[in-house]
Amino acid sequence: MSDGKVTVSLTGEEWKLVSALRGIPPSLLREKTMAAVEALVDYAREPKCSEMQADGVPCETVTALCEQCLHVTWLVDSLRQRTLEARKQIGASN
Numbered sequence: 001m002s003d004g005k006v007t008v009s010l011t012g013e014e015w016k017l018v019s020a021l022r023g024i025p026p027s028l029l030r031e032k033t034m035a036a037v038e039a040l041v042d043y044a045r046e047p048k049c050s051e052m053q054a055d056g057v058p059c060e061t062v063t064a065l066c067e068q069c070l071h072v073t074w075l076v077d078s079l080r081q082r083t084l085e086a087r088k089q090i091g092a093s094n
């Protein structure tokens with residue numbers, strides 16, 4: 001790994017994501033997208049939401065249905081929906 005590269009086996013779904021990230025041209029938007037994806041993955045893996053849940057236990061998993069996790073899930077869904085709608089509009093104008 002002296003050249004900074006790693007050899008891994010990916011599922012089709014994982015490869016689709018990695019390939020899409022690689023396809024973003026070098027730009028500020030690419031840097032910000034990479035940082036946002038990394039932050040989102042970190043959050044989803046281990047939320048550690050600041051607010052205690054109804055049972056008094058801090059949220060440590062996105063399956064806990066805590067308010068903050070639900071809000072983040074809504075934001076991700078909203079972003080995805082907006083992206084799909086923007087693609088439709090661009091496709092419709094071409």
Ligand SMILES: [Zn+2]
Nearest residue numbers: 049059066069
């Ligand atoms: Zn949470």
